[in-house]
Amino acid sequence: MKTSSLNPLAGFRHAHLPPFFSALLISCLLAPPTTTEAKCAFPAIFNFGDSNSDTGGFYAAFPAQTGPFGMTYFKRPAGRASDGRLVIDFLAEALGLPFLSPYLQSIGSDFRYGANFATLASTVRLPNTSLFVSGLSPFSLAIQLNQMKDLRKRSLASLGNEHLPPSAVFGQALYTFDIGQNDFTSELGSLGIGGVQKYLPEVASQIAWTIKEIHDLGGRRFMVFNLAPIGCYPSFLTELPHNTSDLDVYGCMISYNDAVVEYNKLLNDTLENMRNMLPDAHIIYVDTHSVKLDLFRHPKNHGLVYGTKACCGHGGGAYNFDPQVMCGNSKMISGRNVTATACGDPQNYVSWDGIHATEAANKLVTQAVLTGFHFHPPFPLSLLCDLHPID
Secondary structure, eight states: OOOOSSOTTTTOOOOOOOHHHHHHHHHHHHSOOOSSSSOBSOSOEEEEESTTTOSSHHHHHSOOOOTTTTTTTTSSOOSOSSSSOOHHHHHHHHTTOOOOOBTTOOSSOOOTTEEEOOOTTOOSSOOOHHHHHTTOOSOOHHHHHHHHHHHHHHHHHSSSOTTSOOTTHHHHOEEEEEOOHHHHHTTHHHHHHHHHHTTHHHHHHHHHHHHHHHHHTTOOEEEEEOOOOGGGOHHHHHHSOOOGGGBOTTSOBHHHHHHHHHHHHHHHHHHHHHHHHOTTSEEEEEOHHHHHHHHHHOGGGGTOOEEEEESSBSSOTTTOOOTTSOTTOEEEETTEEEEOBOOSOGGGEEESSSSSBOHHHHHHHHHHHHTSTTEESOOOHHHHBOOOOOO
């Protein structure tokens, strides 16, 4: 897909809706009202992912998060790797659903409208022991799938548990995947681009076969978000080896971004093969890459100011990112105590902490997604749901 702009018409190809959609639209109109506020084909979302969509799972398992995370919306740390809401939060808002409870959160969780199995630092492949030491999460995609199966089993066995989803929800829900970035980046420093590319087909294949397993359990609607342009992230610009000739006119690393584009094509092709295997399912490839790339390249065109500079960090300079002292932390460096503090205007930044997006960027990405013009194949989300405005 050629979609290099936030212009909602960019790259959209008009298509007739298949017969399934006609039946689905009729069923939505004739279905009895749900507990959500708006008419919507999706009574729940089940999300699989990493820190880009983790709404508190990692910090429920390993409590440690401090401010300034959450400062913009929640006014306190809320388990998100951002100053505020994530794309998955905005998507839930737009569908008239509450924020997704993390599956690992034992206090205050409500799974009637879905669950979030994502955790910070998760991978598609099960990381080996040495990678656990380097900071990757033990909650790989296979573990997250098993958690979903267990939740489903418990829901089917329960008799009206007020905090569990009704059994019918699992066949009607939207299943979202925002995972794979850590598979791509965790070994770039040691293996290089070529080494990482050797196992990326396994990553794409495992996402597709996870969809097949959920389909066997009754799931029919899936959205898979592609990978972001990591060559524009302040953390990777600081830490990954490159020279100035590898930087484009926007200050992003060409070779790494090109490798992401190759993976995204591989992912889309792999999902296309799965579509052919599952003709009664809707497996939507969501091109957030082009949206994020445009934010990094042209932040001012979208009401932002800084593209490749982190809001929360230490060191100033072009990237304001120091791997020795991450956002919100303090450390003695050269006999001096330094703290990675947040800027006072995160609404002007694409990057929150050098690795993750700000709420402002996440909102812009979601608004682009909700137009439907970054879906492949086309998917009539706005016809299936009365979309709520996101504030």
